[in-house]
Amino acid sequence: MKKKTYEELIKESPVTYEMYAEMVDDGNRYEISDGVLELMxxxxxxxxxxxxxxxxxxxxxxxxxxxxxxxxPVDVILSATEVRQPDLILIHRSRMDIIEERGINGAPDLVVEISSKHSRRRDKVQKRIAYAKYGVPEYWIIDLSSFTLEQYVLEGERYELAEVYAEDETIRSQAVACASFSMNELAQGLPVLPDRLK
Known part of the structure; x- marks a missing residue:
């Protein structure tokens, strides 16, 4: 079977993980959002x-x-028509059965997106809806423009904004209790500080 290009696949609906996995590797990164192939x-x-x-x-x-x-990049396969590539994910060792060679087959315990001006709407709207729909217990968005961490916790079928962390506030998580750091601690390791911190 001939591999399809991005241009060919975006005309199909819905796009599934199998179709995406078989497409021509053109060096770009893609996600599938509700059956639609999206260039990152x-x-x-x-x-x-x-x-x-x-x-x-x-x-x-x-x-x-x-x-x-x-x-x-790692594929998080939430369903046949919802495949994401978060910046970081954590999976508890008791749930290692969702880790497959092709990617993560199910919802991680924590998903982290590092948001920029190019990805802000996608991270704060589309991905927030998708991660909640598929049961990711906690979702962090690190906003580089304000250098804050927004912590969303799943309540029923939607996320509630639990906390916004900045500067020296210690980040705490019920889903990932071992996490303990501040945004200023992250900043100390950066070779070039974001404009907001200069």
Whole structure:
């Protein structure tokens, strides 16, 4: 069977994970949102990548005995027509059966998106709805423009904004109790500070 290109697949509806997995590798990253193939934003900024690295280091230091931690790109297959590539995910070691060679087959315990001006609407609206719909217990959005962490906790079928952390406030999580850091601690490891912190 001939592999399809992005241009061919966006004309089909709904796009499934199997179709996406078989498409031509053109070097770009994609997600499937409710059966629609979406091209992801341009390559992340150096600040985005540095924050991701520092957060991964912090969570590995405090949580690696309890959680498996992945950073992008990794496919999180929430359903046949909903596939996301979060910046970071944590999966409790008691739930390792959702980890497959092709990606994560189900809802992680925690999803983290590092939001920029290019991805803000997608992260705060579309992904928030999708992660709640498929039962991700906790969702963090790190907003680089304000250098804050928005913590959303699943209440029933929707997220409630539990807290917004900034500066020296210690981030605490019921879903991932081992997490313990502040935004200023993350900032200390950045080679170039975001404009807001200069």
């Amino acid at each position: 934003s341009p390559a992340p900024t150096t600040t985005h990548q540095s924050v991701s690295h520092e957060l991964l280091f912090s969570l590995n230091t405090s949580c690696r005995n309890e959680y498996i931690i992945y950073s992008a």
